[in-house]
Amino acid sequence: MQGYPIRRMRRLRKSPEIRGILAAPPPSPANMIWPVFIIPGKNKKIPINSMPGQFRWTTDTVLPQLEKIAKIGIGGIMLFGVPEDSGKSDDGNLALGSGNPVLKAISLIRKEIPSIAIFADLCLCGYTRNGQCGIAGADGSPDNARSLEILSKTGLAYAEAGAHGVAPSAMMDGQVCEIRKSLDSNGFSDTLIMSYSAKFASSFYGPFRDAASSAPHGADRSSHQLACGALDQAVMESILDESEGADILMVKPALPYLDVIAKTKEATRLPLAAFNVSGEYSMIHAAAERGWGNLLDMARESLISIKRAGADIIISYWSDRFNDIFQK
Numbered sequence: 040m041q042g043y044p045i046r047r048m049r050r051l052r053k054s055p056e057i058r059g060i061l062a063a064p065p066p067s068p069a070n071m072i073w074p075v076f077i078i079p080g081k082n083k084k085i086p087i088n089s090m091p092g093q094f095r096w097t098t099d100t101v102l103p104q105l106e107k108i109a110k111i112g113i114g115g116i117m118l119f120g121v122p123e124d125s126g127k128s129d130d131g132n133l134a135l136g137s138g139n140p141v142l143k144a145i146s147l148i149r150k151e152i153p154s155i156a157i158f159a160d161l162c163l164c165g166y167t168r169n170g171q172c173g174i175a176g177a178d179g180s181p182d183n184a185r186s187l188e189i190l191s192k193t194g195l196a197y198a199e200a201g202a203h204g205v206a207p208s209a210m211m212d213g214q215v216c217e218i219r220k221s222l223d224s225n226g227f228s229d230t231l232i233m234s235y236s237a238k239f240a241s242s243f244y245g246p247f248r249d250a251a252s253s254a255p256h257g258a259d260r261s262s263h264q265l266a267c268g269a270l271d272q273a274v275m276e277s278i279l280d281e282s283e284g285a286d287i288l289m290v291k292p293a294l295p296y297l298d299v300i301a302k303t304k305e306a307t308r309l310p311l312a313a314f315n316v317s318g319e320y321s322m323i324h325a326a327a328e329r330g331w332g333n334l335l336d337m338a339r340e341s342l343i344s345i346k347r348a349g350a351d352i353i354i355s356y357w358s359d360r361f362n363d364i365f366q367k
């Protein structure tokens with residue numbers, strides 16, 4: 040290969056015109072999913088202190104906001120329920136009934152804003168008293184079989200409410216298979232499963248737990264979520280979820296796991312989502328507030344990196360500011 044002085048890579052970067060024709064396409068708003076926290080009641084929009092610019096919404100207050108993001112072309116939303124603490128129990132049954140604000144939100148949003156794809160996060164940690172992702176067994180960690188039962192029922196409830204897709208995030212073995220069976224045998228064979236196939240036990244979820252009141256009260260999630268360095272297990276989890284019938288796979292978090300996104304993309308031809316989590320969002324806000332970087336520039340670089348690593352879909356709190364970030 041010819042090097043310098045024949046090969047001069049800077050020729051490709053010298054002028055804005057040349058940089059322009061070589062620019063990689065930025066993420067499209069159509070590929071973005073905005074995570075939304077839904078609380079019970081009416082007429083409330085509560086700021087989340089640890090996530091500047093993000094709120095907990097009642098269904099009536101989130102509708103106008105969803106209209107706005109639909110107008111800028113954001114493709115979807117991921118709904119998280121934040122029910123009253125008083126209804127929480129050890130078995131997470133709260134997820135199935137009227138105490139789960141997501142069920143009502145799904146049907147209303149489906150009716151009012153038909154252009155947006157609705158996914159419902161499917162886990163029990165927001166609904167169990169101890170904040171565990173499943174029903175705790177004798178050792179405190181989720182009992183796999185018992186947790187699958189309630190997860191399947193909850194998934195079915197979301198499908199019945201009208202969700203385009205359910206997004207199991209409990210990292211229970213066999214969850215995709217069980218949820219698929221339950222959806223199919225009840226007439227919901229067209230409901231998608233977007234599986235959180237590779238979800239890591241991460242320190243970057245802190246602000247989310249504040250937002251969703253789902254902090255594990257002494258419950259350890261490392262018995263089901265992946266350890267930070269477990270690259271091969273992460274890819275294997277996605278391959279298994281594909282074989283169980285997942286339609287879309289996911290890596291969560293995104294930025295500290297860009298290599299996992301890239302390796303997963305090589306291992307499968309299914310669409311791949313990446314969850315740009317609360318900590319990734321909030322630390323950029325924190326740095327920008329201190330004057331240590333430009334907020335929108337750092338957000339743009341994050342989103343482009345996640346796309347470059349191979350994500351087809353980006354789930355991100357930046358979605359509602361997409362036009363500011365990409366200056367459209």
Ligand SMILES: [Zn+2]
Pocket residue numbers: 162163164165171172208209
């Ligand atoms: Zn969970």
